[in-house]
Amino acid sequence: MADDLKVLQERVAEAAGRKQPLRIRGGGTKDFYGRTSAGDLLDTRGYSGIVDYEPTELVVTVRCGTSLAELERVLAERGQMLAFEPPHFGDATIGGAIATGLSGPRRATSGAARDFMLGVRVIDGRGQDLSFGGRVMKNVAGYDVSRLMVGSLGTLALISEMSLKVLPLPFATLTLVREASEADAIRMMNEWGGKPLPISATCFVDGKLFVRLSGAAPALKAAQGQLGGEILENDSILWQSIREQAHAFFSKPGDLWRLSVPSATPVLGLGPALIEWGGAQRWVLTNGDGSKVREAAVKARGHATVFRPRGTREDVFTPLKPAIAKIHRNLKQQFDPHGIFNPGRMYADL
């Protein structure tokens, strides 16, 4: 474990010298995600701590190895949150949350992990310490390398430190539930999305449609009147179970696929689905050949990821078109010329 940046830098530079692949890992809670990648373990958890937090600036700067739960606790003390609601799946680190770029139930209305990224400090594949972006909300100086890092699965650089935009916790929250068919749920989610309603999450599962409202109490009351449905008591349990994939839906056998599609995409008919993000994120469990799932997602102008594969972890992510793939290889070559960072974790040639 390394508690100082120099040690991490030396470790990377040394690996680069030997062209020895490194497997960057925080809490290891998302080891299942992506393709398998061999390499020496580089544990980031020693490099932790909140570097700077200014609630009135809406910015927190944090080291990669910081526990996500600990960070969220500190933010909550000041009435704030990471509005992209990243999953924990255990004792995750913020570095891992950003490197995987996963977002939770609030994503459709508040934005994804990448939308809250303001600045990064990274160690590139030569062991160099680089800083991009900053701690201000608006910054268009230089290319947006900070956002490029989000979801890059550690294949470009080691994110050592990041500045994230935070938001206030809502004054109040209320969840409404009703029975619905999958088709009706998709229709309603999209209708609601087109209206100025204080919606902060939606979910359809097992014939029930849930909608979470967040904001000022009078606004929630008015929206409740408009939307109808029953109030769900102790609703945080439900949203927590969706965010953490602890809901019974996720424990069924099969490959768990994540489909990211245009929100109004009709029922895909690929099997039982859990639908989030106003229709834009659909979880499907399949047994056997998953090619139909990917085909359906791509046909709908989206993509599909084998989120939790049971068997082989070859084609986890939707293949890139050749011109886009070439840019990926070029970028990889520039950031990590010796190919030492998580090789193959995202695509075989990255």
Next chain:
Amino acid sequence: MDLIDVTFVQPDREALVRGLLAILPREAVLCETEELKPYECDGLAVYRNVPLVVVLPSTEEQVSAILKLCRGLNVPVVARGAGTGLSGGALPHHQGIVLSLAKFNRILSIDPVARTARVQPGVRNLAISEATQPSGLYFAPDPSSQIACTIGGNVAENSGGVHCLKYGLTVHNILAVRAYTIDGELLEIGGGALDAPGYDLLALVTGSEGLLCVTTEVTVRLLPTPIKARAILAAFNQIEQAGQAVADVIAAGIIPAGMEIMDKAVTRVVEDYVHAGYPLDAEAILIVESDGTDEEVEDEIARINAVLERAGASELRVSRSEEERYKFWSGRKAAFPAVGRISADYYCIDGTVPRKQLATILRGIGEMEKKYGLRCANVFHAGDGNLHPLIMFDASKPGEIERTEAFAAEILELSVELGGTITGEHGVGVEKINQMCVQFAELELQMFHAVKRAFDAPGLLNPGKAIPTLHRCAEYGRVHVRAGKMAHPELPRF
């Protein structure tokens, strides 16, 4: 040193024109001096260059063929939308062509259910919201030039607007871009969904100032139009108080739709112009806007009002009608033309600082006014710390342009020193190319050049803009200092 210091072997203009005429109809290839003149500058008119040729393609096939041709002849290409940019990003290269996307002016499709629209890059920002308004939807980024600026330019600059603290910048409000590389290859970046597989190239090309690829189509996200908006106008006796009031609003858990500050100098100038009834003795005027449903707005306005009262506002007015709300905004929106009325020329700066540094930077600017003998009026996107000082000068007086440039450079360098950035929303272009040397160290600049190479190996797209050459930074003589340490203490510095 010339502002554009990246040069090429002088191209064979005749071969270039011949090649372009094989791709485009005669009227889409402009070669005569009087035809080229209108393209010699963008919204930053102090810098001008006449290009070799201006082309106006109308299809993607033509764009691709033009890029291939220029790649083959080693001719630089500067893409251009409406030319409203304020940093010289569309300033032509004297050895190259300007590729105008003005003919790409169609809204291709609107999907009111999924709340997206596919538009060509030459479509004006406001035209999108006008077209989607019947469905109760709009495109959120609203740069002040929105009646004229194009979505292609918004993508190139990652444009914001007065509502971006709540609704985000262009990067937060687009889903996909079709673009061509200098090799004429199509890049389909993003897609119809909220995310795409692989690296976030959409973020990388947004704000890349035309250096990576040429955009030919954008898929934007649309938001439901808020039912209601109300504004509060608050006067403060000290600028620090106004800054603190903004922090207090955020500390109270509120993200208003907009928060703008005008200093006394601006208030007086705009009052003469729009007669909004602003309190003229106040050191700072703060305008806070709330939008959403009726209930959201009423609740939020009450909370904001209470916060501002506690923050010591000397006067508070809450808009009771749309007419009154527009009146509150009228001066802020007219700040630039109003300053233009009292000064022969003015120069708009775009630094951003952490909000808590507001008073410090304004004090610094006050001292610089004396130092350079020029007046400066300040407007401020207070919610996100983006400052727009307007330096007033007279270009016809010898030395004033140079003094203005030095004044501007000092404001930007102070922004960086205070933990901010040289540009919040206008882009680097040619204007702030030297200050990039202050904000970034050599290693970061090298990486930016590497990113460009990943897209544009020959370096022909908008060369010399946005990212300074290391040679320029050495020449400029100011080296980025991080945490009191020089990047390479072992190297000699001149």
